[in-house]
Amino acid sequence: MHVNSENILSVKDLTKSVQVEDKTLVLLQPLNLTVAAGESIAVVGSSGSGKTTLLSILAGLDLPSSGQVYLKNKPLHQFNEEQRSQVRAQHVGFIFQQFLLINSLTALENVMLPAELANLTDARARGEALLEQVGLADRLDHYPSQLSGGEQQRVAIARAFIAKPDILFADEPTGNLDSKTGQHITDLIFDLNAKEGTTLVLVTHDAKLAARCQRQVEMDSGVLTEPTVEQVSNNAKTSNVESTKTQHHDVETQNSAAQATTPQVG
Amino acid sequence: MMSSANQKASTMWFTQSLRLLHHELRRGELTIIFLAIVLAVATVFSLTGFSGQIKHAIVANSTNTIGADRVLRMSSEVDLSIIEKSQSLALKSARKIETESMAFAGDNMLLSELDAVSETYPLRGELRIKTSLTQSESMVVNAPKQGSVWVEPSVLSRLDVNIGDIIEIGVAPLTIAGIVTDIPDRSYRAFIAGPTVILNIADMPKTELIQPGSRITYKYLFAGETDAIETFETWIKPQINESQRWYDAKAAQNRLSRILDTAEKFLSLASMLGIVLAAVAVAVASRRYGQRHQSTVSIFKALGASISHVRKLYCLHWTLLSCLSIATGLVVGYGLLLLGVNAIASYLSLADAPLTFVPFLTAIFTGLLCAIAFAIHPIMTLVKSSPLNVIRGFSQDKVARFGLHQLPPILALFLLLFIFSQDLVMSAALLLGGVVVSFILLLLGRGLMSAGRSVGTKAGKSWHLALANLKRRASENSVQLVSFTIAIKLLLLITVMKSSILSEWEQQFPEDTPNHYLINITQNQIDPLKTFAEENNIANQGFYHVYRGRLSAINGIKTVDEDDHDKPAQSDEKSGNQAKQETKKTEQKKSRQGMGRELGLTWRTELPEENEIIAGQWWQVGDEKPQVSIESNIAERLEVELGDDLTFTLGSDEFTVPVTSIRKVNWQSRQLNFIMVFNQSVLEQFPTTSISAWSILDKDRDLVYRFLANFPTITVMDFAAIMAQLNSIIEQVTVAIQLILILVVLAGSLVLIAQVQASMEERERELAILRTLGAKGSLLRNSVLYEFVALGAIAGLMASIGMEIAVYILQSQVFNMPGSFHFQYWLLGIGAGAFFVGTIGMLSCWRLLKLSSVTLIRRTM
Structure with missing residues (x-):
């Protein structure tokens, strides 16, 4: 089932729970997961299922309560924030639902940022080339506020690929976009991913988007399961019909989910 | 390749920081912080620089503020033995008589400050005049020739006269021979009677202005070799009495700089309000800045930036902002300073006064305090923003109202107050009072x-x-x-x-409230004045004899004046408030607080109007027993009670009288009022002049002025x-x-x-x-x-x-x-x-x- 025998990401007995007043709230039940280099994997699940919590731990943004997380054989669970920053700078790329561009920097400067943090010498040239690839060659000096949502996400995609990350985490990358733009963005991500040979971990509740990944896992109330091939193909079919009409509703539930998770972490 | 990558890494934060600052400045997000720091720095710089330059121009730069090495100031003429002693020590000496008097030219009259000086005046510093209005360079001179005067420029316009015209001082006609441009021992009092007229001391008797009881100051100026001066000082000091003052240039300068310091302190503390507000603006704006940049920091961190990278980024960012604001503040402050210098150019030329490093240091320090102390908490919080925010969203955390984070701003405020007041207790009081x-x-x-x-x-x-x-x-x-x-x-x-x-x-x-005071009236002038007033229905308060004297002891304990620590004779080498307070404390034990000035004394047989006895009794007419009635506020201040013995010095005479009554006086009545009123027997043997207060209606003004011009020795104060x-x-x-x-x-x-x-x-x-x-x-x-x-x-x-x-x-x-x-x-x-x-x-x-x-x-x- 794994495309490559070398695992870029390996999770063992991972749990996450938080203390809310005198109660312990379990966000992630003990789970195991391995992701092979070059593989694309989708984490699907409804709002509040724990998929974003999982992503933040896998990417080294947060620490697990127990268990082990290895990214490129580096034990993230043992690392402090500084060490995890270093791992992110060297190996990780991000695409967020909210784009998360720095408003005071231009499109090009936003794209250059990870390359600069990874001490790459040709950040500008790479940035220009990538922005050209995502179709924004004429928008290099525009500020995020001067770009549409789709354009901002394209800048974010260019930024995600500039430092040639080993693994790319995408959190609901089309969640804030209309379906047509979302489709375009999805194509871009998968095209670039194939071209660069990057490992992709995609968190989404959109079954159609998830279906484009080589592998899918599902989160439900903090429990991770890997569905069968049949289940996956069924999910993709039904979502073709429903995805357009549920789009707006999903964004809302996603937002409320984000709010609901706010007190859980930290 | 590796080393070039490392080099790039070491400058990357620098480049990114500059880039951020550049964009922020363009977007105007930092404008408030920038303006607030500029405002604080410019204010402090211009204020400190301006007052420093004024101080320099008046005090430090003047070669001599007393025209001599030492001055003996008194209200009567000096004993000849003092002059002889100075001559025996080969000291140079000069004399100066200062008073206020009317100057007349035709129908015009003008109250002026009169300086009568001897041929050798000044001994130090320069007296400069111009002999024509068009002359560009002034010349250094001593006393004017007998029969001539030098006047300040405004005398010409106010009396409508020119150089070469004659003006009358007292009863002496004198020719204007030039315009005074520099007086080495110029007085910097707030109230001066009018422009200065300088005449030769030999002409003074001709003016007939010197009468018993006149308000006259005699100054004896001495200069010479240091040893000789010191020998003379050692000899003369024990002879100085309460009505005399012996001082050097430093004491005079200290006195002057203290006045300037007080003014500077007042303005600085008043401007503190503005500076505190500017700092508050920095605090508010930097808090918002911190909140707005939370996402930037979180994204930076999520993309792999280390804490130290982010810290360096924002430290440099903030340092550059501070430097830019402070530099702009200094430039703006300098502009304000130039405006100020320009505005007072007609009173005082500051062209040669150098700008010291003090205003620079104070202004830069103030700017740094504003930029750091009031922004450190938001910036520190910003740097700590978690990368996890990119996932969980950005919250605008409410800052606890009270906490340790408020310590830096409070300390900074206290430090600013202390810099401007240089007084720990005052700073604490102001901080507390402000709160x-x-x-x-x-x-x-x-x-x-x-x-x-x-x-x-x-x-x-x-x-x-x-x-x-x-x-x-x-x-x-x-x-x-x-x-x-x-x-x-x-x-x-x-x-x-x-x-x-x-x-x-x-x-x-x-x-009918008096609106003119007539001073220096001799005995033989009283009758014609009385008659004139009666004939023309001019309301007046009668004529009071005035004697000038000092309160020298209370119950046999010598009084000490509040400003006595100016006298080198009594002050030790300690300086600063502490020394002053110590001196004051020890002085209080062996002495009593005095009035600090010469008093106008008078005698009355009946209780004056607007006076009310609140303790003791007014004397009976014909009561020969010497006694005095004291004004209630002064009695309270000096802690004088009924029955206390007060000793007064009048010239070389001294007498002691008991207090038999305490009076409440309505000072606001504009009537002639006296702090000390004696019964007739105490003062009548002393020679004197009189004073009166007249109510001159506008329609009578010309008539009265023309009449008073017949008595040129009388000083009229409108x-x-x-x-x-x-x-x-x-x-x-x-x-x-x-x-x-x-x-x-x-x-x-x-x-x-x-x-x-x-x-x-x-x-x-x-x-x-x-x-x-x-x-x-x-x-x-x-x-x-x-x-x-x-x-x-x-x-x-x-x-x-x-x-x-x-x-x-x-x-x-x-x-x-x-x-x-x-x-x-x-x-x-x-x-x-x-x-x-x-x-x-x-x-x-x-x-x-x-x-x-x-x-x-x-x-x-």
Whole structure:
């Protein structure tokens, strides 16, 4: 089932729970997961299922309560924030639902940022080339506020690929976009991913988007399961019909989910 | 390759920091912080630089401020033995007589300061004159020739005379031979009778101005080799009595610089209000800056930036911002300094006064304190932003109101106060006082905002919304409420002082209140004056004999004057407040506090009008037993009681009398009043001149002046002229205070704009919701406008209350007049506050109000 025998990401007995007043709230039940280099994997699940919590731990943004997380054989669970920053700078790329561009920097400067943090010498040239690839060659000096949502996400995609990350985490990358733009963005991500040979971990509740990944896992109330091939193909079919009409509703539930998770972490 | 990558890494944060700063500056996010620091630095620099230059020009730069090495000042002529002793030590000496007198030219008369100097004057420093108005270079001279005078330029215009014309001083006609440009021992008193006229001391007897009891100061100037001077000083010091003063240039300069220091301290502390507000603006703006940059830091961190990278980024960012602001502040401050120098150029040339490093250091330090102490907490919090925020969202954490993070700003405030006051106790008192006043204003302000909220529910929709918002943002509004209240209050107080109090005070006098004082009247002049006054129905208070003397002991214990520590004879080498206090304490044990000046003494047989005995008894007519009646406030200050023995020195005579009554005197009556009144037997044997107070109506003025011109030795002091001088002093002080108020208003506006910006996201959301619910544009605009108008009006109302209290205190305590309300100024205060705050508030929300509904909703939903 794994495309490559070398695992870029390996999770063992991972749990996450938080203390809310005198109660312990379990966000992630003990789970195991391995992701092979070059593989694309989708984490699907409804709002509040724990998929974003999982992503933040896998990417080294947060620490697990127990268990082990290895990214490129580096034990993230043992690392402090500084060490995890270093791992992110060297190996990780991000695409967020909210784009998360720095408003005071231009499109090009936003794209250059990870390359600069990874001490790459040709950040500008790479940035220009990538922005050209995502179709924004004429928008290099525009500020995020001067770009549409789709354009901002394209800048974010260019930024995600500039430092040639080993693994790319995408959190609901089309969640804030209309379906047509979302489709375009999805194509871009998968095209670039194939071209660069990057490992992709995609968190989404959109079954159609998830279906484009080589592998899918599902989160439900903090429990991770890997569905069968049949289940996956069924999910993709039904979502073709429903995805357009549920789009707006999903964004809302996603937002409320984000709010609901706010007190859980930290 | 590797090393080049490392090198790049080491400069990457630098490049990124510059890039961020560049963009931020262009976007105007840092404008408030930049302006606030510029304001603080420019103010401190111009104020410190200006006062430093003035001090230098007056004190340090003048070769000599006393015209000699040592001066003996007294109210009578010196004993010949002193001059002989100085000659035996080969000291040079000069004499100077100072008094005030009338100068006449035709029908014009002018009260002037008279300096009669001997041929050798000055011994140190330069007396410079010009012999024609067109002469470009002045020349160094000594005394004018006998029969001639040198005058200050204004004498020519005010008496309508020219060089070469004759003016009369007393009864002596003297020719104007030149214009004085520099006087080495010029007096820097606030009240001077008029422009200076310098004449030869040999002409003084011809003027007949020196009469017994005249207000005359005799100065003996000495200069020579240091050893000789010191020998002379050792010899003369033990002989100096209470009515004499022996001083050197340093003592005179110290006295002068102390006055300048006090003025500087007052202005600096007043400007502290503005600087504190500027710092508050920095604090508010940097908090918003911290919150706005949270996402940037989190993204940086999520993309792999280390904490140290982020810290370096923002440290450099902030350092560059501080440096840029401080440098701009220095430039602006220098511009203000030049304006100031230019403004006083006609009084005092500061062209040669160098700019020391003190204003630079003080201003830079102030700028750094503002930039660091008031921004350190938000910046530290910003640097700590978690990368996890990119997933979980950005929260605008409420900062705890009280906590350790408030320590740096409070310490910084204290440090600033200490720098400007150089007094630990005063700094602590001001800090505490400021907190208490702010607290009271806050409570009152909150009360008014709540009251406004209740009223608002009954008002229209816009007002309802506006007042509800005002109350909800009450704590954010507190700072600007306090700052605008204080600024408006001071502004109102100055306006009321300038335009109302003095005129109200003058108007309260009855019509026959004396408006002229006649001084230096000899015995044989009294009868013709009396007759003239009777014939022309001129109300007057009769004639009082005046004797000049000092209170030298109370119950046999010598008195010490408040300014006695100026005398080198009595001060030790210690300096500073502590030494002064120590000296004072030890002095109090072996001495009593004295009056600190010569007094005008008189005798009366009957209790004068406007006087009331509150203890003891007035003497019977013909009571020969020597006794004195003392004024009640002075008795309290000097701790003198009935039965105490007071010793007085009149010239070389000394006598002791018991206090038999204590009088309450109405000083505001403009009647002739005396602190010490004796019975006839005590003073009658001393020679004297008299004084009288006349009420001269405008229609009689020419007649009276022409008559008085027959008695040129009489000095006439016009009360209107004194009031005019008082007004001009108030005018000058007002200019200085107004400049500081402009600073306060500017800084307050910055705080207001910073607060509005900090609430901008919240306001956007509110407007979007209201728009969605179908609110009209005019309703939204009005609600925003009314919110600021109400804030300004509340500040104006509190300021008016504060002003009225201050005015009442001034009226009852200083001017002894009944209190009166000034409602027209309440309207002015409330109106000006509402207009100003309303305008600034609307301008800062303008961008928001101009947004279309669609944009507004899209931006916030």
